[in-house]
Amino acid sequence: MTEPLRPQPKPVKSTSRPQSGSSGKSGAVTRNVGTSNAGNSDSSATAGPPASTTLPTPRWLIAAVATAAVALGAYLLLPGAGTWNGAENQAPQYQHHLPLAALSTIPPVLVSDDDIDHETTQVAVAAAKSGTTAKGLTPMSPQMNQELIQGDIDFYSMHFYDTCAEDGDIVSVSLDNGTTYGPIPITHRGTTISIPVNKSKPPRITLHALKDGDGGVTVGVKTSDGVWYSAVLPEGATQPIPMKFN
Numbered sequence: 001m002t003e004p005l006r007p008q009p010k011p012v013k014s015t016s017r018p019q020s021g022s023s024g025k026s027g028a029v030t031r032n033v034g035t036s037n038a039g040n041s042d043s044s045a046t047a048g049p050p051a052s053t054t055l056p057t058p059r060w061l062i063a064a065v066a067t068a069a070v071a072l073g074a075y076l077l078l079p080g081a082g083t084w085n086g087a088e089n090q091a092p093q094y095q096h097h098l099p100l101a102a103l104s105t106i107p108p109v110l111v112s113d114d115d116i117d118h119e120t121t122q123v124a125v126a127a128a129k130s131g132t133t134a135k136g137l138t139p140m141s142p143q144m145n146q147e148l149i150q151g152d153i154d155f156y157s158m159h160f161y162d163t164c165a166e167d168g169d170i171v172s173v174s175l176d177n178g179t180t181y182g183p184i185p186i187t188h189r190g191t192t193i194s195i196p197v198n199k200s201k202p203p204r205i206t207l208h209a210l211k212d213g214d215g216g217v218t219v220g221v222k223t224s225d226g227v228w229y230s231a232v233l234p235e236g237a238t239q240p241i242p243m244k245f246n
Contacts, residue, residue: 088215091164093229097218100231100239108244109205110225111156117194120155124148124196138179140196147198156197156223161190163220163229167213173241176204183210186219197243205241209233 088094120137127134128145140148147153162169172182173193181193197203207230209217216232225246231239 088165088167088218091218093163093220094218094232096163096227096229097216097232100233100237103231106240106242107228108242109158109221109223109228110244110246111158111197111223112225112246114224115156115158117155117157120194121153124155140179141177144177144196144198148196152200153196153198155194157192157194159190159192159222160184160186161220161222162186162188162218163227164218165213165215167215168211169209169213169217169219170211171217171219172208172210174206174208182208186217190222199245202243202245205243207233207239207241209235209237209239211235 120134123134124137125148127137128140128148133139144153160171160173166186166188169186170183171186172180172184174180175195177196179196181195184191184193195203195205207219211217212233212235216234217230217237218232219230221228221230221241228241231237233239
């Protein structure tokens with residue numbers, strides 16, 4: 001007697017994740033996806049590694065990457081970012097530095113509220129109220145301390161750096177109230193200083209070229225509104241830095 005044919009069992013769809021040491025990369029996150037074409041067998045049952053698809057990228061991650069790319073681009077385009085190893089007068093930014101004698105007028109450095117150093121301002125106010133001087137800050141006159149307490153003075157950040165060859169230039173910065181910053185080595189990395197400013201009577205700022213490494217002292221001052229370029233200063237020369245609120 002012939003036995004009736006029995007139906008063959010349907011292939012079982014695999015739902016297990018690839019284990020470490022399998023054909024997939026260790027630690028990689030993948031999803032096993034079978035095709036759903038009618039009449040075809042499930043692809044997860046065929047020989048070979050399971051199919052892999054990329055998980056959708058969250059919009060916030062795309063935005064974060066884009067923002068980082070823009071910031072990196074801005075840094076790479078920033079004059080002085082990087083190293084110039086050639087001659088001083090062959091640097092791409094040297095064209096912005098005119099001889100001091102050729103300057104009929106000196107353009108101002110532009111600042112805005114985005115340049116306010118709120119942390120330093122708050123520390124200085126607290127010290128003024130207690131009758132002391134905050135660590136790292138130059139003592140100010142009683143009048144300036146009173147203006148600070150009244151909220152008339154904020155500290156503004158300015159970034160001083162070498163736009164051309166990093167060859168050992170050194171400068172200092174002075175204010176008409178007697179405050180001096182420096183000596184400041186002028187490097188590609190640069191140095192940020194915070195200056196007390198009363199908007200109703202901006203301080204007179206002076207740049208002093210203390211040492212010329214070679215070919216003249218070339219300084220860029222970076223604020224949120226752009227870059228101010230000094231003249232090509234010989235050693236011992238000074239240059240005013242007018243300030244303008246944008």
